[in-house]
Amino acid sequence: MDTTEEDIQRPDPPVVGKVNHHSIELYWDMKNTHQRKVPSNKFIFTIEEEDDKTHAYGTIYSGYSQQHLVKGLEPGTNYRFRLKVTGRNGKYAYSPVVSVATTREPMSGEHFHRAVNMNDEATVLSILQTGYKKINVPDKLGFSPLMVAAQRGFLRLVELLVDHGADINQENGSGKNSLMLACFAGHLDVVEYLRKQGVSWDSRDKSGCTAMHWAADGGHLKVIQWMINDGCKVDVKDSGLHWTPLMRVGAITGNTDVAECLVNAGAEVNAKDKDGKTPLMVATLNNHEDLVRFLIQRGADCSITNEYGISIAKMAKAFNRQNVVGVLEDMKEEIRTYLETGV
Template identity: 75%
Template structure:
C-alpha cells in the first residue's frame, strides 16, 4: 500500500506449501494478489524465498524474482526445512512473512536399494523393500543380474529364499543367458542349487553359448556339488553350441581337475569326444599341461592315435608346443597299457 507518496508494505502471509517429495518442496505466495503489478517492471514488488540454516539459524536466499511460485530442489529426504517470504518494494522497503515449516518425504525404495541390500546380505532390509511392494523382486542391475542371481552366486541362502517367496523368477537370465542355477553351480553353493532345483530350476536350460549348468559347475570345480548334480539327473556329456565342448573338455581346458574328470567319466562322459576342430580332451589336457588329468584320461581309455581335422596327433601337438613333460608321460602311459 502507498501513503503520502511512500510504500508501506504489510507483513505478507507465509508461503503456501504445494507438492512435496523426497528431494523438493513447492512453495507459492500472493494467492490473493495483494501485490499487483502496476506500472513498469521497475515499480513491481519483488519476492524472495529465504531458507533457514539449521546450524547457524541464519537465512539464505534460495529464490529472488517476480514469480509467485518456486520449487526448492536438491533437498535431503525425511528432513525438516523452514522458509519465509520477503516482499520488497521499488523503493527498497521490505517485509518478512511468518516462517513456514515443512518436511520432505521418505526416499522411495528403488532397485538400487534392493541390490545394495542383497550384496550386503542384509536380510532385514531386503525383506522390508520386498514387503513395501515398490520394487519388483526381479529388477536387474546395470549388468543385467537379478537380485536372485547375485544372492545365488554369493551363497546367501536365506536371501535366495526371501526373493523366491516374493516372486523372484528362477528362470530369469542375464545378458549372456546365464540363470541363477548356473551361477550357483559355478560358485559351488550346493545348498542353493538344491533349493533352486526344489523350486523347479531345470538342468536342460542353456546360456547363449549353449552351455549347461554342468559346464559351469565343472569350471567351478566343486566335486561334492558335481556328484550331487549327477545323482540328480544332470547330463554330463552335453556339447555347447560354440566349440562343441562337453563338460569333460572344459575340465581339460580350464581347471585340469582329475577328481572332477573322474566323476564325469564314471557317469558316462566320452573320453574320446571331439570338438569342432577335431580335438579330444586328451589333446586339450596335454596342451594345457594337466599331467594328472592326462594320466587319468589314458587310464580311462583315451585314444592316443586320434588326430584332429588337420591330421595332427597328440605327440605332434606336444612337440609343437614344447610340452616335453607331456611327451614323457604319453610314452610312459603307452608302455603301461602295452
C-alpha cells in the first residue's frame, strides 16, 4: 500500500465558490489534500458544518465528489465548514475551518408590499433609503404600494412614498388611482394630501368614473363635502351607464345625507342615464324608500318614464318594491301638487 495513503496529511480548507442568500458552493481537489500520488477515488471526502449553538460538527456531504452545493441556508448568516479526507485504510484528517456568510436576501416587490400592508414605517423607510427603485411595482391585484397605503389610510407612508418618487397618477387594472381609492375608503387626510400633490379631480377610471363617483359609493359625507368645497364636480356621468354620483347613491348606499349634499351642490335630480332612468328610478329599483322620499321632496319628477315608457309607479309595482309603493301613496298629494305647480 502506498505510504501516502497510509499517512493522510492535513488538507487545506474547502474553497468557497459562488455564494448567494440561500446557498454556498464548496469545492476541493487533490492539490488541496496534498495526496498527489493517489487518485481522488481512493479518498472519501466529507464536508461537516458547525452547529452555531452546540459548536459540534455534523456531516452534510460524504462521497467521492470534489464539490458540494450547500442549500437551504438563511440569508445574511455566517456558516463554518471543514473538510474531512478519509483513506481506504480508514485513516483521516481534517482541514482547518473555513467561515463564510450568505448574502442578504435581495429585496423584492413582495417584501416591500408586505411592509406597506403592515404599516411598517421603519422597514419601508429603511428599504427606501437603500435606493430601492421598484417603488411603483404593483402587487398581484395590480395595486402599487402608494395605492395600498392610500386605500388603507396610512398617511405617513403615503408621504414617504411620494417623497421617494411614487407615481401619484398611477392606475390599477381598472383605471383607479390612489385618490379614487382614498375617496372610496373615506380617508380625508390622504385625499387632502394627494390633492396638494396635484392629483386631478378630472381623472377617470376605465368605466369613466371620477373620484366623486367612488366617494359616493363609499358614502363618506365629510370627504364628499370637502371634495365639493375643493371644486370637484358632482354631476359627471360615467362612460358606461351614464350614471351620475347621485345615481350611484341610489344604486348602492341609499344614503340620504350624501344625496342631500350632492343635490345642494347642484346635482340634477332628474338626470337620465342611457336607458332613460333617473336617480329616483334607480333608488326605487334598489328599494331605498328614504332616498325616494327625499328625491321627491327635492323635485324628482314622478311623471318621467324610461325609454320603454315605464313610469316610477309602474316600475315600483312591477318589481314588487312595496316600500316604495307605500311612499308614493303617502306622497300622492305632494306629487300631484308638484306636477300641477312645479313647486
